[in-house]
Amino acid sequence: MKDEKIYIEQMLDSVSKIEAFTLDMKKEDFMKDSKTQSAVIILEWI
Numbered sequence: 001m002k003d004e005k006i007y008i009e010q011m012l013d014s015v016s017k018i019e020a021f022t023l024d025m026k027k028e029d030f031m032k033d034s035k036t037q038s039a040v041i042i043l044e045w046i
Contacts, residue, residue, distance in 0.1 A: 014043040 018040050022030060030036060 018043055 021036050021039055025033070025036065
């Protein structure tokens with residue numbers, strides 16, 4: 001099992017990436033953009 005610190009670092013990194021991917025995106029645009037949706041979903045699993 002991975003160290004808890006590594007999990008926390010991965011979660012924080014994922015949150016930063018999700019924020020960057022969706023920074024200036026409106027909800028309607030996000031809902032139409034399957035690539036960004038997929039990236040966000042994959043990052044949530046990490």
